[in-house]
Amino acid sequence: MSQIPASSKLRREYHEELNRLEEQALTGFDLVIRSLDRTVEAVENQDIELAGMVVKDDQQVDARYLEVHQGLITLLATQSPVATDLRLIAALLHVIKNIERMAAQCVNICKVIPLTGHEPPIDPRMIDRIVTMGRQARILVVQARRSFVDRDVDMALNLATLDDEIDICNRECFSLAIEIGDDPDRREWAMTMLLAARAIERIGDNCVDVGEQVVFVVTGLFREYADTSDLPV
Amino acid sequence: MADNPMPPMASEPPTPGTGPAEDFASGGSRIPAWGPWAVIAGTALVLAGFLSLIGFNIALLAVGTVLVSIFIVYLWARKAEGRRQGFDRAITLGIGSLFALAMVPLVSLLYTVVSEGLSRMDPEFFSSSMRNVIGEGGGVLHAAVGTLIITGLATIAAVPIGIMAAVYLHEYGKGRLKRWLTFFVDVMTGIPSIVAGLFAFALFALIFGPGIRLGVMGSVALTVLMIPIVVRSTEEMLRVVPDGLREASFALGVSKWRTVAKVVLPTAMAGIVTGVMLAIARVIGETAPLLITTGAFSSVNLNPFDGRMANLPVFTYTQYKFPGVPPEPFIERAWGAALVLIIIVMVLFLAARLVSRRYGIELRK
Amino acid sequence: MAATSAASAGGSVRSGGVAKRIDVKDLNIYYGSFLAVKDVTMTVQPNKVTALIGSSGCGKSTFLRSLNRMHELISGTRVEGSVTLDGQDIYAPAADPVRVRQQIGMVFQSPNPFPTMSIYDNTAAGLKLNSKRMKKEQMDNVVEKALRGAHLWDEVKDRLDKPGAGLSGGQQQRLCIARATAVEPDVLLMDEPCSALDPIATLAIEELIEELKRKYTIVIVTHNMQQAARASDITGFFNIVQSGDPGVLIELDSTEKIFSNPTLKETEDYVSGRFG
Numbered sequence: 001m002s003q004i005p006a007s008s009k010l011r012r013e014y015h016e017e018l019n020r021l022e023e024q025a026l027t028g029f030d031l032v033i034r035s036l037d038r039t040v041e042a043v044e045n046q047d048i049e050l051a052g053m054v055v056k057d058d059q060q061v062d063a064r065y066l067e068v069h070q071g072l073i074t075l076l077a078t079q080s081p082v083a084t085d086l087r088l089i090a091a092l093l094h095v096i097k098n099i100e101r102m103a104a105q106c107v108n109i110c111k112v113i114p115l116t117g118h119e120p121p122i123d124p125r126m127i128d129r130i131v132t133m134g135r136q137a138r139i140l141v142v143q144a145r146r147s148f149v150d151r152d153v154d155m156a157l158n159l160a161t162l163d164d165e166i167d168i169c170n171r172e173c174f175s176l177a178i179e180i181g182d183d184p185d186r187r188e189w190a191m192t193m194l195l196a197a198r199a200i201e202r203i204g205d206n207c208v209d210v211g212e213q214v215v216f217v218v219t220g221l222f223r224e225y226a227d228t229s230d231l232p233v
Numbered sequence: 234m235a236d237n238p239m240p241p242m243a244s245e246p247p248t249p250g251t252g253p254a255e256d257f258a259s260g261g262s263r264i265p266a267w268g269p270w271a272v273i274a275g276t277a278l279v280l281a282g283f284l285s286l287i288g289f290n291i292a293l294l295a296v297g298t299v300l301v302s303i304f305i306v307y308l309w310a311r312k313a314e315g316r317r318q319g320f321d322r323a324i325t326l327g328i329g330s331l332f333a334l335a336m337v338p339l340v341s342l343l344y345t346v347v348s349e350g351l352s353r354m355d356p357e358f359f360s361s362s363m364r365n366v367i368g369e370g371g372g373v374l375h376a377a378v379g380t381l382i383i384t385g386l387a388t389i390a391a392v393p394i395g396i397m398a399a400v401y402l403h404e405y406g407k408g409r410l411k412r413w414l415t416f417f418v419d420v421m422t423g424i425p426s427i428v429a430g431l432f433a434f435a436l437f438a439l440i441f442g443p444g445i446r447l448g449v450m451g452s453v454a455l456t457v458l459m460i461p462i463v464v465r466s467t468e469e470m471l472r473v474v475p476d477g478l479r480e481a482s483f484a485l486g487v488s489k490w491r492t493v494a495k496v497v498l499p500t501a502m503a504g505i506v507t508g509v510m511l512a513i514a515r516v517i518g519e520t521a522p523l524l525i526t527t528g529a530f531s532s533v534n535l536n537p538f539d540g541r542m543a544n545l546p547v548f549t550y551t552q553y554k555f556p557g558v559p560p561e562p563f564i565e566r567a568w569g570a571a572l573v574l575i576i577i578v579m580v581l582f583l584a585a586r587l588v589s590r591r592y593g594i595e596l597r598k
Numbered sequence: 599m600a601a602t603s604a605a606s607a608g609g610s611v612r613s614g615g616v617a618k619r620i621d622v623k624d625l626n627i628y629y630g631s632f633l634a635v636k637d638v639t640m641t642v643q644p645n646k647v648t649a650l651i652g653s654s655g656c657g658k659s660t661f662l663r664s665l666n667r668m669h670e671l672i673s674g675t676r677v678e679g680s681v682t683l684d685g686q687d688i689y690a691p692a693a694d695p696v697r698v699r700q701q702i703g704m705v706f707q708s709p710n711p712f713p714t715m716s717i718y719d720n721t722a723a724g725l726k727l728n729s730k731r732m733k734k735e736q737m738d739n740v741v742e743k744a745l746r747g748a749h750l751w752d753e754v755k756d757r758l759d760k761p762g763a764g765l766s767g768g769q770q771q772r773l774c775i776a777r778a779t780a781v782e783p784d785v786l787l788m789d790e791p792c793s794a795l796d797p798i799a800t801l802a803i804e805e806l807i808e809e810l811k812r813k814y815t816i817v818i819v820t821h822n823m824q825q826a827a828r829a830s831d832i833t834g835f836f837n838i839v840q841s842g843d844p845g846v847l848i849e850l851d852s853t854e855k856i857f858s859n860p861t862l863k864e865t866e867d868y869v870s871g872r873f874g
Binding site: 478480481483 | 666668671673697698699700704705706708710711712728729774777778781
């Protein structure tokens with residue numbers, strides 16, 4: 001009987017590599033959290049230097065993306081993965097994209113902050129909303145990471161619910177911007193801040209996407225959860 | 234002599250690019266191809282000269298030459314090529330000598346028969362019998378024809394029985410019956426030919442009385458001797474047919490007997506024919522059984538069921554054992570008959586090889 | 599068993615030729631007193647390719663051979679349970695194994711064309727060996743149809759009288775497939791048909807299988823999981839716990855499911871190469 005022995009070096013190395021790539025991908029979440037924290041702080045304090053740091057450090061995320069992507073493609077080519085391994089690799093390919101996008105959104109926010117000038121005519125209500133959104137987004141990112149690591153379907157599905165709050169805040173920002181827009185001095189700033197709010201809302205959506213991938217890995221089924229109305233009862 | 238693929242003489246300065254090959258070189262120059270032969274020739278000459286002084290003895294010459302040559306070649310090769318090659322060459326020389334030794338009887342036999350029998354290779358020898366011949370002249374026509382008839386009948390009887398038995402044993406047999414049959418065939422391969430002759434004699438004597446001599450009796454004896462040979466060689470040929478062919482046939486929904494008849498046997502046929510030819514060659518020269526069954530006869534007799542029939546082995550024997558006066562013509566005829574017999578056997582062997590090569594299918598992959 | 603009817607003008611061998619299904623129920627296969635395969639219940643779907651995978655010695659070849667009673671060539675084998683071809687029990691006391699094998703054909707791992715026969719005769723062997731009376735023209739049609747069906751016609755049409763053994767490995771295997779299909783069986787069993795072939799020849803055979811399933815029901819045993827994944831519609835996974843145990847059918851499902859999301863962990867472990 002020629003069973004592959006449990007101690008097969010080649011198979012062990014393959015699975016170890018897969019685990020390593022997963023870990024490497026997931027640390028991307030940590031980078032996103034760091035960027036997000038700094039971004040929120042930069043918005044709160046209109047800190048141009050901090051924003052600049054975020055933009056500069058984004059290349060780390062891109063480098064990680066390329067590295068993990070290459071590793072996953074290599075595994076696909078050389079190991080013919082099937083079943084759970086295959087679903088995991090497919091999910092990771094999606095998730096690293098989500099991570100890269102989330103980091104890019106932080107960069108987008110940080111890029112618009114300097115545009116507002118050094119002493120911008122701020123509206124504290126707007127700032128407040130955005131900071132709230134940012135903090136909620138942070139919770140989502142942490143939970144997205146956790147749900148993937150633990151392969152927790154319920155936690156993953158819950159992300160859609162958490163994302164709803166961001167969406168509500170985003171709509172409030174929109175209304176606020178319209179109101180502020182009447183004032184020609186603050187109009188430009190309001191538009192800029194709206195862009196920031198939109199970017200955070202995108203971060204939330206990316207986290208929901210990560211949740212969808214978690215469900216796919218565990219169940220083999222893929223369903224879009226655009227909002228809570230799509231959730232299974 | 235043994236061929237070692239080695240780089241050229243190391244006495245040349247190493248040229249660039251031959252570095253790695255040097256690792257494999259064992260140093261030293263090679264012995265030329267004619268080297269060992271020269272040693273043998275030289276030793277033989279020297280020993281011959283030596284022996285001519287004290288008393289020439291060919292056996293001593295041969296043994297002495299071989300032993301001394303081996304020793305010399307070993308030393309030479311060891312010095313020139315290395316220890317392992319030296320040993321190699323010595324062994325090769327030794328084995329070659331043993332082979333030569335084994336060939337000596339065969340060559341000697343052939344030489345003797347050919348040289349002695351050549352004198353009677355004339356048309357008269359092949360066209361006349363011993364009818365009305367007292368001294369000179371005469372021929373082997375009756376004996377040759379008799380051998381062909383007797384052996385032919387034996388073949389006709391033995392081949393179907395032998396092949397059928399082999400087919401049964403290999404394709405159908407199982408369990409106890411197969412084991413018993415195999416055992417009996419094994420016993421039959423060991424039957425001394427005289428016993429087979431006695432069996433045929435007793436069989437016919439029971440029916441016709443003890444004085445009976447018939448060509449067909451000889452055939453019966455030869456059949457008994459041929460059957461186990463045919464069975465064995467056919468079995469071997471059937472074994473060589475890959476099981477995959479049988480499986481393929483069965484998988485097509487072909488019954489077993491059709492598979493055997495139309496797939497297995499045709500595939501093995503060349504081998505079986507070769508085996509039959511070799512069996513014929515084996516029994517064609519059996520003297521003892523024919524001596525007591527067919528007797529001797531001086532004229533051509535084409536009817537195996539009517540009286541004595543001459544055949545080559547018995548003819549050879551009687552000519553040699555009961556020469557007249559003068560004995561020379563008889564002895565000559567004996568040698569001539571022996572030569573004819575050997576020629577027939579050679580032809581059969583050659584034919585067997587030709588059949589095998591032409592029609593044989595390369596089955597062993 | 600459906601009787602082989604007289605040849606029609608089109609040169610086909612039997613009427614119908616509709617691919618049939620095989621139903622296996624509680625099949626146990628014994629070598630003497632040793633139980634080699636235990637309690638297999640499954641259905642082989644018509645006009646589909648069913649692949650059987652599992653490690654060596656887990657009984658999948660034994661099981662395959664029991665589907666056309668080829669395992670009976672080894673003495674001392676017997677089965678319990680039932681195997682039916684479209685409802686007809688192939689192990690019924692009145693069933694003739696020879697007739698069963700005319701309906702359920704087999705292709706083997708090592709190509710085995712008959713060495714004494716030409717390509718033409720090899721293809722027609724199923725008919726000729728059984729002494730089927732047929733006009734030359736009809737026989738020609740059967741041979742051409744079979745060789746075309748095996749994607750071999752163009753390569754050999756000019757040398758039909760040459761020996762079958764003179765072809766390359768891949769061609770020989772296609773010849774064996776042509777030989778098997780010439781008798782128009784209902785089911786075609788294939789025991790690791792590509793194991794002895796190079797990748798290009800393997801691909802050719804896989805393409806052929808894809809086409810053959812339109813006419814035949816096909817069961818293929820393979821060691822190569824990627825091949826099972828590529829070439830089959832349904833996959834069955836056989837396994838044994840340890841050496842000496844009987845082989846058991848662990849899971850049978852659509853190929854897509856087995857390789858993307860198998861139900862049982864044992865299957866998952868096997869296909870992704872995790873053991874212990």
